[in-house]
Amino acid sequence: MTGPLPRPKRKNPLARTTQPLLPPQTRSRKAHGFTLAAAIGRFMLQCCGECGRYAYPAREACPNCLSSALTFLDAPTGGALLSETRIEVTSDPYFREHMPWRTGMVQLDCGPVVVAHLHGDCGGPGARVAMSLQLDKAGQAVFFAKSVSETPHMEDDPQWRQLSADPKYRRVLISDGRSPMAVALVNALKKAGAAKIFVGVAEQWKPFEERTLLEAMEGVEVVDLDLTSERSVQELAIDIGAKVEILINTADHVRPAHLFDASAANTARDVMDHTVMGLMRLSQAFGPVMRSRGADGATGAVAWVNVLSVHGLSNARQFGVHSVAHAACLSLSQWLRNELRQGGIRVINALTGPLDTEWFQTVPPPKVAPKALADAVVDGLKRGLEDIYIGDVAKDIEARLFDNPKAVEREAGR
């Protein structure tokens, strides 16, 4: 049985911080089909388009009929454990720090036998297991098997915690407290057991409605943070950078502008300064310290979430500038992802449709309620996702981009 995760003790300031190490990361190109599935929380295996059989490990031809028409398809997540071991000796430096490590062979209901990481509570050989594809600390997809039914403190299993980014006992920074999603995020994070939540607010002298609400909450600290000021961002990083285990960047600056407006370029520059350059300043100030704390105990730095508009993937002309800025943020987020991966820090893109807030007043429903967004972000952290699509509009664009990106572009331009 999994014991509850102990509340981390105050860190000994004289103790050396454990340097982050990554599990083995070499994969064949085909195996990245699993990376795609794991990033969005789906369970997919190669399936033969001719004979219909699932195959594993990833390969170039079906071993049953030699067809090369192998595509990654959703597969049933059930399986049965055939055998298991607890590895206590390895030559790999990452796993060496996490011994013993439980792995097993699982016969999937769809046919293939896979080697998988085993949750501590799943039974021995013969037991039914529920499978998922997860991203490990190196950002590579791995199979994980857990018991079919819930067990106490299931989320505290040490092997599972290497694959998730659970907020429990972690300290979080939300970059923009004025964002309409800030209060909802704080509530969801507190419910998930976050130890402390810092909420950044620019130009604190300007009042805003939720401020008293935030300040009244236990474990919440409002801090000075102006993403348009390099100095402000750096000062906060010096102050609390080494205490941030999850950073949620909620910065946004929605200003409508038509492309042919004389002032559009100025609006765009302003928006870019808040969002793209804001994210860049934040990355420069908080990225290095978070990367260095990726293995700092059971509740070390773990994730960076960028809440972005799904229109970064497909320009919505009524919010053209907003779309452009978020497209740039997506690219910057990829960059950040590649840097932070060295420290085992997961960069999550939470792609949302229009929020149900004043700046999207003119947009017809369906719109995303701040609580729905906050719940989706926390769910993504707990499940260890990398790309989260939030709300019906975002999910619709995700599915259609997968199907035909040109159709998305044309239909968005109408």
Place this chain on the structure above:
Amino acid sequence: MVPPRMRQSYDSVVLAVPVTVPYQRYSIETAHWWMGKALRALAEGAGISHRDFDGFSVASFTMGPDVAVGLTQHFGLSPRHIDHVPMGGASGIVSLRRAARAVQAGDADIVACVAADTNSVDSFRNLLEGFSRFSQDAVYPYGAGGANGSFALIARHYMDRYGATREDFGKLCVAQRDNALRNPHALMKKPLTLDQYMSARVIAEPFRLFDCVMPCAGAEAFLVMREETATSLALPFVRLLSAIERHNAFPDDPMQVRGGWVMDRDELYGMAGVAPDDMDFVQTYDDYAVISMMQFEDLGFCAKGEGADFVRQHTFTIDGSFPHNTSGGQLSVGQAGAAGGHLGITEAIRQLLGAAGGTQVHEVRLGLVSGFGMINYDRGLASAAAILARA
């Protein structure tokens, strides 16, 4: 399709000059250095120049970036038959099979079969990390237990299914250690008790320290030729009666409980005109005792699932009721990479020549050697076996 053709016999094919270059735990030399030592010992043993080897068959995990043809220049060979057999523990017998056909057909007269690997401080980890595409994609990232982790899964399943116990595995390991104490080349020099075996530190459940081979550097080699060639060189020799190999047998078994020997064993004994009971000793591929047990079953010494009973009913030392891995096997001599697949062959040749020294089994006429190799994903893919006879 026409019915399969009867295999031709290995009539007149002989093996001579068993060579072991004494192993070292770690070596600063390359695989090539070990190969050179082995080739020189073969030439000295045969009383001819190494340039007279017109066949060269090599097995090694650590000879990269070289290939077999490159090695001919390295060693000053001009062979007309060359082979690289990258099949791990099956490469010895596969080399032998190919060399046998080459000398039988006259494509070569003397084939030097050489296996050599070095072992530097980090080379084993590097080998594990890049062993195969399936391993890299689907095994190594899961705890990086290497072969120990993978075979632990096979062993656990075998124990659950057939009731074998760690004591049964331990009995084989202890017997091999007893044998090794009589072999001056064995790296393991201390006696091993069943208690020590049972209480050693855990490596990957159910395996503990003495379930696992020790990677090391070393080389094994032998010559394959026609009888007439051996006679003209006045070399003592042993005969090859039969040999089989099979790869990726029983792919639909969810877990490995048997190897390809099962498919071909009737032919193995049929070609040789002998039965399992006729064997005076058996050299199995012992990367793990559970695999030796599987070979007892699959090579027809007992039925499937009765390997543990078979172990309980026999003794496996040199003077035992079933002399097995008389050199001490890889478990006690050391695993010199691909040379582990040749170890059983050189020991079998020595036994049948009466040249095994301290490990000599009394009055031997027939011996069986098996090979097993390449855990590409979840199971060993290559299986092979040969029956050798005193001339």
